[in-house]
Amino acid sequence: MTHTHTHTHTHTHTHTHTHTHTHTQH
Structure with missing residues (x-):
């Protein structure tokens, strides 16, 4: 669960x- 949360956060930050x-x- 921790790994999935980190991956999602990184993707959103990069896009913004x-x-x-x-x-x-x-």
Whole structure:
């Protein structure tokens, strides 16, 4: 259960960071 929770959190964080970076660069 701990492993699944960490994996999900990492994926969400990466997606949000990429979206913010693209918006700022544009």
